Amino acid sequence: MRRAGGAIFLVTLASGEAVIAKEGVGPGATAAEATGLRWLGEYGDVPTPRVHGHDEQWLVMQYLPPGAPTVEAAEEFGRGLAKLHLRGADAYGCPPPGGPVDAWMGVAPMRNEPCPDWPTFYAEHRVLPYVRDCVDQGLFTTDDAGLFEKLGDRLGELGVPAEPPARIHGDLWSGNVHWGTDRVWLIDPAAHGGHREADLAMLQLFGTSLLGSILGGYAEGAEDEGAPLAEGWRDRVPLHQLFPLLMHAAVFGGGYARQALSAARSCLR
Template sequence: MVPRQRSEGPAEAAARLTGRAVTGAGHTGSLGRVTLAGGAVAVVKYAPGAAAAEAAGLRWLADAGAVAVPRVHGADADWLVLDLVDASSPTTAAAETFGRELAALHAAGAPSFGAPPPGGPADAWIGNASMRNVPGDSWPQWYAEHRVLPYVRTAVDAGALSSSEAAVIERACARFPDTTEAPARLHGDLWNGNVLWSDRGAVLIDPAAHGGHRETDLAMLHLFGCPRLERVVAAYHEAAPLADGYRERIPLHQLFPLLVHTVLFGRSYAAQAVAAARSLG
């Protein structure tokens, strides 16, 4: 996303968006931290051009009544005001609860593959990479056209992926298996850093929410790690059994985040993306 000069600070944005006085302000990492009148502590995030999509995604995930997400106190195109999450250490019980909650989130569904959250823009973001939400009925075709090939083309143009490597991934797109899975309500960027652990269990932040295949969220947890992941997956499978061959399909679903990372961070992820494509046979 292209940075824009701020016309106001976190405290001013929080007061404007919530209609509440700010009685204290500071910083937690790169985010603003404010105390609102009444005592609520909130995080103020500056995300120019992307805040509206993130707010819509958080509200859509919250509407499922399945996973915990920070409450959106206010948002516009550039700013988000969210509940502060007090971090704690994950427990086995919390991991198992998260697995069941994630299954329930996915089961809440979406109108189609690629469906954006209600009120969310089609032109959204995953991290600092653009992500277009274009609805589709056929998962293999939609996944290839809107979650794999756009990033292949961008990576080639940037010199992060060679034309021969791109050809390997393009050939793999023709072998994506069909699925009987209904469109799931995805977090969409479910790496370890977006799963916070608190006294109430797992809290999900920074979504790139859209309708997709439920195994894509799980594959991202496998790619970047998650505390007690095996317990998360086991509890998920108990609540909503995964189709046979789930483990063998993990590289297929990791193609999307690996290519996003290739675009964002260069060739250090290119080899993993090509290896994932080659594993599809």
């Protein structure tokens, strides 16, 4: 599954407007990103760049000048993200309306297949496909794969609350939290119907500026919406980080495979 990313250009139009032209990394990638941006930005809870258009190879969208992180912007982002999640989705695993089933997370293929519940979705479309890929690459033994299969069988016992599916970004690491001149924007989504704890876990995986302020704003926003996070959500962070760790292992190799195994073992203790 080792893949190179697509090219990205900053282009100035004849009108003087600056736009980003981004090459898709594979079939359906531009459509998945375009529909994801529109879906996430539908209500303006957290802004997303305006999509000018796309074809099978290129996506053209608004250029966002960078700014510096501030506590005020972080708290506003957290509150908006809580509201965005509660806009909901048709099902766990569903793509954004009009988006492809076969989508992408960064340079890795990712399938958005509607499922009846979170354990089914997470095991079948987020954990086990990448475990199998890692086995094929020699990163996991059959015994390692058995550990993940056991985890998949027990997902319903691990305390993840049976909430309605949330409208999530899906790849919310620090690089996709864009600090603009006065607020935070969401970029480069792997959007789908998922569990809102997944986005919060992703924010914590690679380090995000002013994370405490973001999470504080999120908690406040969720409370205001009458939907506070379930008790113990912080303890479930390793469980939700399994998917991005496994995806990174399949694309980038061994260190991530060891992290994924460690996370799986901690979840089964």
